[in-house]
Amino acid sequence: MTNHIDLGLMLRQTLSASLYSNLVTRPTGRAVRxxxxxxxxxxxxxxxxxxxxxxxxxxxxxxxxxDEIIAKLLQTSVAHPTLESYYLxxxxxxxxxxxxETVLERHGLALVVELGDGVEIVGVLADGERRAWEGIKRxxxxxPADLAVELGEPESDVGAALDxxxxxxxIMRHGDAYTPVRELA
Amino acid sequence: MTTVIKVPQxxxxxxxxxxxxxxxxxxxxxxxxxxxxxxKWASPYGxxxxxxxxxxxxxxxxxxxxxxxxxxxxYWNRANFFFYAADxxxxxxxxxxxxxxxxxxxxxxxxxxxxxEDVHEVVGHLxxxxxxxxxxxxxxxxxxIVGFAMTxxxxxxxxxxxxxxxxxxxxxxxxxxxxxxxxxxxxxxxxAGVGFRGSLETAGHRAPTDRWDDAAxxxxxxxRGVSRFREAGRGQGLAGVRKYLARWKGKLSVRSGTAxxxxxxxxxxxxxxxxxMPQFPGAQIQVTIPEQAHR
Numbered sequence: 294m295t296n297h298i299d300l301g302l303m304l305r306q307t308l309s310a311s312l313y314s315n316l317v318t319r320p321t322g323r324a325v326r327x328x329x330x331x332x333x334x335x336x337x338x339x340x341x342x343x344x345x346x347x348x349x350x351x352x353x354x355x356x357x358x359x360d361e362i363i364a365k366l367l368q369t370s371v372a373h374p375t376l377e378s379y380y381l382x383x384x385x386x387x388x389x390x391x392x393x394e395t396v397l398e399r400h401g402l403a404l405v406v407e408l409g410d411g412v413e414i415v416g417v418l419a420d421g422e423r424r425a426w427e428g429i430k431r432x433x434x435x436x437p438a439d440l441a442v443e444l445g446e447p448e449s450d451v452g453a454a455l456d457x458x459x460x461x462x463x464i465m466r467h468g469d470a471y472t473p474v475r476e477l478a
Numbered sequence: 479m480t481t482v483i484k485v486p487q488x489x490x491x492x493x494x495x496x497x498x499x500x501x502x503x504x505x506x507x508x509x510x511x512x513x514x515x516x517x518k519w520a521s522p523y524g525x526x527x528x529x530x531x532x533x534x535x536x537x538x539x540x541x542x543x544x545x546x547x548x549x550x551x552x553y554w555n556r557a558n559f560f561f562y563a564a565d566x567x568x569x570x571x572x573x574x575x576x577x578x579x580x581x582x583x584x585x586x587x588x589x590x591x592x593x594x595e596d597v598h599e600v601v602g603h604l605x606x607x608x609x610x611x612x613x614x615x616x617x618x619x620x621x622x623i624v625g626f627a628m629t630x631x632x633x634x635x636x637x638x639x640x641x642x643x644x645x646x647x648x649x650x651x652x653x654x655x656x657x658x659x660x661x662x663x664x665x666x667x668x669x670a671g672v673g674f675r676g677s678l679e680t681a682g683h684r685a686p687t688d689r690w691d692d693a694a695x696x697x698x699x700x701x702r703g704v705s706r707f708r709e710a711g712r713g714q715g716l717a718g719v720r721k722y723l724a725r726w727k728g729k730l731s732v733r734s735g736t737a738x739x740x741x742x743x744x745x746x747x748x749x750x751x752x753x754x755m756p757q758f759p760g761a762q763i764q765v766t767i768p769e770q771a772h773r
Contacts (some may be wrong), residue, residue, distance in 0.1 A: 313602035317631040319639065320594045352605065353624045357720035380492070388624040393538040395718050 295343045295476045296332055301350025303328055318356040322361025328364065329428030333378055341377045343476060359392040360399075367402045370462045379462050379474050382406040399431075405463055405474045412473050414463050423453035429464055434472045485514035485598035489524030489596050491666075491764050493558070495755065501541075502756035510540040515571070517545045522648035523764045524557050525588060532566030533645045534670040534759050542567035557648065558587040564646060585611060591667070592644030597634045600647055601627050608649065611664055615651050617770040618726065626721040626767065632715035633667045633763050639759060641671025658745055660769040670760040673734040674699045685766065692735030700732050700739050719765070723739040729766040733758065741770075751768070 301314050307324045316322065333342050348354075348368075354362075370378040385393070385406055391400050394416075397403060403416030414426050416458035428440045429453075435443075444451060458464045464471045483500045486493040497512070502621035504510065532540060533658070542563060545551055554560060555574045564567060583609040589600055604627055613620045630649065637645040651663045672680075697763075698704040703717045720741060722729055731740040731748070738752040745768060 295520075300550050302629060308598065313598050313605075315598065315605070315627070315631075317601050318594045318597050318635055319627075321598070348596055353627055355601075355635075356715050357632065357635055360714060391722075392628060392718065395714065395721065399717075440627045 294340070295345065295348060295456075297345045298329055298332065299347050299350060300371060301347075304351065314343070314350055314352045316358040316362065319361050322358035325358075326362045327364055328372050329362075330369070342383060344381045345381045345383050345476075347383045349387050350391065351384075353457055354392050355448065356392045356395055359396040359425070363393055364396050364399065364400050364402060367404060367462075368400065371460065374460070375460065377465075378380055379465065381474050381476075383413065403461065403463055412475075415442040415456075419454070419457075421450060421454040422458055422467065425451055426458060426464070427456075429455070430473055434467075434470045435471050480509040480511050483510055483512045485512055485517045485528075487516055487518050489514075489517055489520040489528070490525040491521065491527075491733075491762075493550065494524055494527050497528075498756040498758050501531070506535065507538040509538055510535065512542045512567070515541075515543050515546045515645055518547055518550055520539070520550075520554065520559075522557075522588075522650050522664050523668070524763065525554065525557055525664045526646045526648050526668040526691055527762050528549060529559070529562050529759075530668040530670045530760060530762065532563065533572070533643075541570050542565055544569060544571035544573055546571075547603055556587065557584050557650075558589070561586055562590065562646065585651060585663070586647065586703075588646050589643055590647045591634045591669075593635045593652070594638060594770045597631055597638065597684075600634055600650040601631050604630060604649065611651065616663055616767065617663055618738050620766070622726065625725070629719045629722050629765055632719050633665060633765060634763060635715060636763065637667065637671070638666065640674070640677040641669040643669060643670025643760075645671070662769065663767045666763070668760065668762040673760050674732070675735055678704065684711050691753070693751060695736035696732055696734055696739040696753075699729070700741075723765070723767070726767050726770070728768070729764075731752045731764045733748075733762040734760065 294414055303325055304316060306313065306319065307328060329344065333344055358427055366380060397416035401417045403414050403418050405412050406415055422434055425440065428444055437467055438448050441448040441451040459466045459471060465474055479506055483497060486496050551574055556577045560573050561576050586600065586603055590596065609623045612618055612623055612626060634647050645668050647667045649665050653659055654660060654662045663773050675692045678695050678698060700716055703714060719730060723741060727743045729741060729743050729746055730740060736757050738755060740748050740749055741752055742748045
């Protein structure tokens with residue numbers, strides 16, 4: 294199931310009556326993240342969930358708030374191997390990026406962001422993971438053996454990179470195959 | 479007996495130390511008259527720190543003799559100084575009526591910061607009222623104003639997360655011809671709370687050496703991002719501020735207790751660390767961003 298979360302709207306609901314659209318302060322970030330987690334808990338009957346986190350109506354985010362929302366959501370999704378929670382970030386611009394980049398670097402995290410017509414992974418990736426991601430993005434769907442041939446790398450290495458990306462919830466797994474994060478039916 | 483404390487003619491982060499030197503050693507309940515009659519000018523730091531001094535002397539409310547000069551009175555009034563000073567001092571002299579909201583030319587007049595909503599208000603105000611002024615007066619790329627707002631947010635949060643009591647913030651641009659030959663925008667955030675050392679000690683963050691004092695606490699928090707909170711992401715607010723200041727050749731100074739640490743850009747010759755200063759509670763932070771050279 295796909296959930297669309299308008300962060301600007303959620304912020305205004307969290308602050309009740311605030312006219313501002315800035316994601317600032319750690320308590321604000323904590324309150325917004327808690328709301329997102331509650332929403333996803335109730336919408337995860339089969340253990341799979343995709344949340345589209347939409348920054349379109351957010352003017353800015355500071356370091357503390359980025360740490361509370363982005364870093365902790367990503368860390369939680371990785372920490373639960375049985376629950377597949379994916380996040381796709383939409384509407385991010387330069388005004389958001391400097392705080393988010395700092396937080397991703399600090400924690401060694403990466404996230405999936407919509408850019409133009411496609412998706413990209415930004416943040417901290419190992420070289421092998423980066424090559425595997427580029428291959429998956431080109432092919433749309435791939436099993437390790439096919440991607441290994443294309444990349445000219447051992448299947449075990451490519452398989453490990455894909456598995457690593459999936460465990461970080463940066464790509465989706467469907468049986469033996471992997472795809473970029475995309476909306477769930 | 480009342481001790482008269484002379485307030486310097488020009489009150490900024492350096493000359494405010496002259497005030498503290500006179501106050502140091504006085505018992506908490508000592509009667510005190512802060513004589514600002516001959517003061518002509520004050521920076522955001524000077525005004526915010528003065529309120530903090532009043533806040534820290536709650537045991538015996540000090541008297542504050544307001545400036546004689548009309549221009550000074552008018553500016554301090556537009557900066558909201560007298561409005562808040564009336565709570566922490568007994569004001570002596572002719573105090574002007576508070577300026578109606580919207581008349582002030584101060585980017586962000588003295589504003590109390592005690593809770594999360596205050597930070598939203600402060601950042602929102604800056605974005606609505608001051609963004610264009612900072613961009614045009616200082617030649618800073620409008621896109622970089624977001625970093626300025628982030629910096630403002632993080633330094634204000636220092637009060638909420640660590641001080642244990644409320645403080646004040648003020649933002650203003652002014653000509654800094656004497657020192658720099660340029661315009662600057664200054665953020666001052668001051669509180670009279672537990673200070674950096676007190677905050678870190680609540681989590682047992684004593685350095686594993688014999689040296690543990692205000693200077694060591696400032697080095698840990700400001701330079702190494704150590705926080706009283708154990709979570710991995712804590713402490714990155716000031717780290718982010720440092721990154722922003724490096725990009726725009728800005729200066730950060732943080733005073734707490736008996737020490738003051740500064741990240742000093744090449745345009746300034748301030749000391750990176752000062753110790754054995756007069757004791758002053760809480761934390762007093764100043765961020766200075768100069769006009770950009772490429773204009």
